[in-house]
Amino acid sequence: MTVRLSFENGTLRVDADELDVEWLADLPGVEVDPRSGTARAPAYRYAFLRAVLGERGADVDDRVKTPASLSLSTDYDLREYQRDALDAWHDAGERGVLELPTGSGKTVIAIAAIVDSSVPTLVVVPTIDLLEQWRRELEAEFDVPIGQFGGGEQVQEAITVSTYDSAYLRADDVGGDFGLVVFDEVHHLGGEGYQDIGRMFTAPARLGLTATFERPDGAHEAITDLVGPNVYDVDVDDLAGEHLAAYDIKRVEVDLTPEERERYDEAQGTFVDYLRTSGLSLRSGSDYQKLVMRSGYDPRAREALLAKQRARDIMLNADEKVRELAEILQRHREDRIIVFTAHTNLVYRLSERFLIPAITNETGAKERREILERFREGGYSRVVTANVLDEGVDVPDANVAVVLSGSGSEREFTQRLGRVLRPKADGGRAVLYELVSAETAEEGIASRRR
DNA sequence: TTGACTCAACATCCTTTGCTACAA
DNA sequence: TTGTAGGTTTCCATGTTGAGTCA
Incomplete structure (x- = not known):
């Protein structure tokens, strides 16, 4: 047969x-x-x-197109943990995910994997910014043309970089053309639509890179099926002090003003009351999802959710945090600081109040580049942002991060911390301040992300 | 080529203690 | 008796991105 x-x-x-x-x-x-x-x-x-x-x-x-082998080489000298990670991937049959902190040189490991495999390779990344970074790296490293899917270009080469969106759109077409697929920030592959990318490529070799593999929705199990298991992980603390900067995390509790407290208690009370009287228990994200669905036809559920939203706004944007930030900025006059918030409104408020350049999703690409360039060169020593700089953007190094507000996401926290971990020329320590409104649900949020 | 716009997709959003029906 | 799973069906708000379209 x-x-x-x-x-x-x-x-x-x-x-x-x-x-x-x-x-x-x-x-x-x-x-x-x-x-x-x-x-x-x-x-x-x-x-x-x-x-x-x-x-x-x-x-x-x-008759699946057998990828022709390439002749590639690299001058990179891998560090010990990078070599271990690469070996673990080979030992797992060239299928698997490497979990390494931001700034630990994941790209270098991937380039070594591409050289070792020497087959046509697709590198999939979440943003145009990363697309360009990868392309520059690959062009500098290899003496072959580099293709690109995304950002207005659709050119296929033996080594091609693609956004997740374009990979999804082109998979029908080119899914049989690659021997290796590298998924940068592989946790994105867990998204319902993006999982199809993993399914629609024949590539036998697969490498996933991320700083935080596990997803709260459990979708890392789907990633394990599509890319392979987590075969190597190294923690920030294993590298801090040697390959990454040593750091301190300082948690600062602030009180709500009496007026904020009154509004908070009222809104949070409405929410909790609804939970109690509706017999709904919230133990997981899916329970919360049920509540959201219910709000589609139950006005009381809708009112409860809106009240919860108000309570969040109050605790995340508390006045006392702004006052505390003023002190931190004063204390770190000589340092390079990135301020993170959860809401763009607060970003603009802080930008006006402290005359700090702001970057949000509304900031155009050109302006964003200019601000980051000045930050890199030292013209600016501070930047305030919501979530834009969390991932997928080449952000110049800072040594102080202030998390004024954020979500309970461990990933978000890890990424924000990663922004100050590049080793310092003077060997100095980095510091991350975390501002939390006392006696509010934010205490729970803050402990979840750690 | 650029910029402004729309659209679809993705992520987070939750909390501590309880009701009800059904299966083992 | 004890343990466990549970429903309605497309989804309150905010932040962010890439792709596509059109001027």
């Missing part, structure tokens, strides 16, 4: 000369369409299916 494998529209088509439908359907992951009689499997099962067919003694007529 000869089995033919081919890539077709993001799936793997499985044909046999004497069409034995039952035999085909018995292959793991293969489904037979009863009308057309064609058998298909998700593209990412390609390597696995080849192995199974081999075990079952079938002849395989493999």
Whole structure:
């Protein structure tokens, strides 16, 4: 029996000369369409299916484009932990996720992996900014043209960098063309739509890079299926002091003003009252999701959610935080500071009050570049931002971070901390201030992210 | 080529103690 | 008796991004 494998529209088509439908359907992951009689499997099962067919003694007529090998080399000298991470990935059969802190040189490891594999490679990244950074790195490192999907360009080369969005749009087409896919910030692959990217490529070798693999919604399990398990992780604290700056986290509790306290208690009370009287218990994010759905048809649920929103606004944007920030700015006159908030309104308030340049999603690309450039050169020593600079942007190094407000996300916190961890020329310590409104739900939020 | 716009997608959003029906 | 799963169906608000369209 000869089995033919081919890539077709993001799936793997499985044909046999004497069409034995039952035999085909018995292959793991293969489904037979009863009308057309064609058998298909998700593209990412390609390597696995080849192995199974081999075990079952079938002849395989493999028409998936076999990626030609490239001749690549690199001058990079890997640090010990980078070498260990790469070895762990090889030992896992070139499938898996490396969890390393921001600034630990994930790109370098990926480049070494590309050299070791020397097959056509797609690098998938979440933002245009990262697309450009990767492209520059790869062009500097390799003597071959680098392709690009995204940011207004659609050029395929043996080594191509793509945004997640473009990879999703092109997967139908090019899903069979690569031997290795590198997913930068691989936690994004857990998004419902993005998971398809992992499914629609045949690449047997897969490398995921992230600073925080686990997702609160559990979708890292899907990533494990698509890319491989977490095969290596190193913690910030393992590298701090040597490869990253040593740091301190200082938590500062502030009180609400009497007027804020009154409004907070009233709003939070409305929310808690609703929970008590509706018999709804909130133990997980999905419970909260139920509440949101309920708010679609239950006016009391809607009012409860709006009240919760008001309570959040009050505690996250408390006046006393602004006063505390003034002191911190005074104390760190000579330092380079990034201030983070959860809401853009507060960003603009702080920007006006302290004359600090602001960056939010509303800041155009050109202005954003200019501000960051001046920050890099020292013209500005402070920047205030909401979530824009959390990830996927090349932010010049600072040594003080002030988290005025944030979410309970461990990922967000890790990324913000990462912004001050580049090793300091003078060997100095970095510091992160975390401002928390006392006796509010923010205390819970703050402990969740740590 | 650029800028302004729209659109779809993604992420976070939650809290400590309880009701009800059903299966083991 | 004890333990466990649980429903309604597309979703309150805010922040952010990339792609696409059009002038």
